[in-house]
Amino acid sequence: MPGLGTLLNIVAILAGAAIGVALGNRLPERTTRVVTDALGLVVLVIGGLNLASLTDAAFVAEVSAGGTLLVVLGALLLGGIAGSLLRIEQRLEDFGGWLQRRFSRGTETQEGASRPLDDTTTGLVTIAALSPRERFITGFVDASLVFAIGPLAILGAFADGTGQGIDQLALKSVLDGFGSIAFAASLGWGVAAAALPVGIWQGGLTLLAVLLGSVMGDAAIAAITATGGVLLLGVGLRLLNVRAVAVGDLLPALIVAPLLTVAIGALGIV
Template structure:
């Protein structure tokens, strides 16, 4: 049962409702500084998962090849085009919040859909729970998302709560797909998968904090490559 995706969705809904109703009372300095803290928490989670690596060489190889593949495919550019297309469609469905231009509202809203539904932590967390039954990563994401949703709902309104629907669909799909891998995965493969996800969460945290704009979306193919590479490394090299 995919516990993490449901908890994560509930966090977004709760945060959005709280932000839309009570967010105006939150000091501006708190709104400005919380995202930096979220990035730091993502970095801290990476430091927990990376040291559990079984073989760092295949993890490194997966990260390099996966990122190169993502750059070649243009995953982040694809997200940008998707956002532009969705903005045009959403402009016909979602009215602008009072005091905010419609174009700004749609742009922020679509960007938030991508942030919640297709983040490296969410994708890795759903796959990790599907393979191990451990939802802790999505629990941590839920803690971050409840505050993020609240902050954005101050300006975008309760419509932020509806983002929980596509996010839950994405995470549940990844959960069930990853569960099919369990009979084929060794403990070493799972450890290397977790370490690879840790690298992506580290990149995500540094990007949120504005330290380095890593192409996090382009790094996601590494999660597909790392387990086969880990198996090959363990059987034929290590």
């Protein structure tokens, strides 16, 4: 049944978040910071591995060896401009804040509600310095980006929608479940809220695959995977508090990348 893989993924995120919150209450701040650092390093590794799609045979055949990097660069630039104009990152944070206000039973000071998530000079923020609202938003935004950007989200949803099974989404569910534990141990219930955008994104891709079948070629999928790898590197930098990269504003690049691939291949530009 199409959509079963995404449903399994949602359950895994919710269950992992519940376990993480239960563990987080019993762990010192230093331990939860180490857990988040470990997750950030793993995300960097996954992002780096995804960049191997730049050498994918179908991608190279479509746009040439030198064109693959240009496609990713062009997608990031055009997607970043569009995302910043649409203020996607800010909208994600606002949505996370709305969810926190909706479900939180506590009250917060005006200072805690209005203070920005990071230092505008350094882009760094420590978990201990976050208010409950900020912790919820950070958990929601970062977890949503990690769980929704990866290639398994796209490939698995397409495989599910085209009747090839839910094996890839089942694997993703296991990974996201453990990731949710690590996230929620330090960032709390905002991680559970990430199940909502994951469900919408993967469910939409599954429905698209059901309607259109296997129309998207291997080159386009490789372009999405490579571009997603760059975005995951940005998420990793956020988790490690190296730089608060506005990955949300770069999300349109995932749409631009396959369009550029098809256009370049059709016109023979490169």
